[in-house]
Amino acid sequence: MKTLLLSRAALEGRTVDVLIEGNRFKTISETPIEGTFDRTIDASGKILVPPFYNGHTHAAMNLLRGYADDLQLMDWLQNHIWPAEAHLDDPIVYAGTRLSILEMIKSGTVFFNDMYWYAPAVLRAAEDMKVRAAIARQAIETSPGVNNPTNVESNSILESMIGSCSSRVFLTYAPHAIYTVCGDSLREMHAKAADEKSYYHIHVAETRTEIESCAKLHGGMTPVAYLDSLGVLDDRTIMAHCVHLSDDDIRIIRERSAVIVHNAQSNLKLDSGFFPFKRAVSDGGCRAILGTDGCSSNNSMSMFSEMKTAALMAKTVADDPTVAPAAQVLEMATAGGAAAFGIDAGVIAEGRLADAMLLDSSNSLLVPGFNLASDLVYAADSSCVDTVVCDGNVLMENRVVPGEDEIVEAARDAAARLVRG
């Protein structure tokens, strides 16, 4: 089994050696670990922490970063994003996803829960770059019960690929939203997800328009109540956004143990509204994690800025600075994110999957270093991340990701093709 030693790292105030055997933490010891190892990283002066788990992405949209901003939602979608997306193909999505994964690694993220077109390219990119990923079998219907043929083809390719992939990647069922997938299909996909113990990934209650049209179509119900009436809410249901929630919605989500993915920056940029953090999480007891959403509505994949925005927004919305304390927000982005997808990681401990990052303690953003959680949520950025390990593999050391130049060049070419058509 291959071995990796992180020597003399700072972990929760101690100096430790960390031995990784295969893909798990084998030994964490204050006494130096002697022996010969396949690779040793000198971690002195570095702080060892869990990396980030991004709960909701459309990774390949990194190719549309800055392409159309500061517009009304429907103008943005109908006149800019959808026409560009009409030019998507497998190589473009592969190039865009690799750019996105590069950005994620450089900002300390090792997992993303994706939903996008040409998902086999997303799966290949995740495998090639050795990160963890949940890949969507996406449904967006052209008429009730009829999935878009591009998705049908992608989903069948995904199913033929997944058997020979690493344990880092898995498939989800991903009906896009209640307004793009009919009730029968929402139920059918959930039955398959339940059969396979797979996850069910859907956009929920993102905009006011969605709330209004749901009430009109479904007898006054909210999107959460409608999904509950279909029986599709459980602890494997991953609900992106949940911006507009009634008290009853919050009770339902808590009782079903469904997972909310809070995408603070996307919600702010698209003017979707303010997630009720205090009502839903602090007081309501719902499970919630963090996501960046697609890059064209963010416009980065950094979980650092996502954490900061989520914490600040929660305080202002609740008119209470004690809401969303740093340690809680950090947990949502790390251990909570991993746990929501059944990934045995997000904590640095013997026996757990070996996902970690080393932070450069001499970076001015981490000085003087009174409270690491506060520093990570409110001050740090990607420049603090020195080394990233996922599943026992070193993805970045000294801020260098192998192949970076080629990934960036390929993404520039793909973006040009995407907007030119």
Ligand SMILES: [Zn+2]
């Ligand atoms: Zn989304």
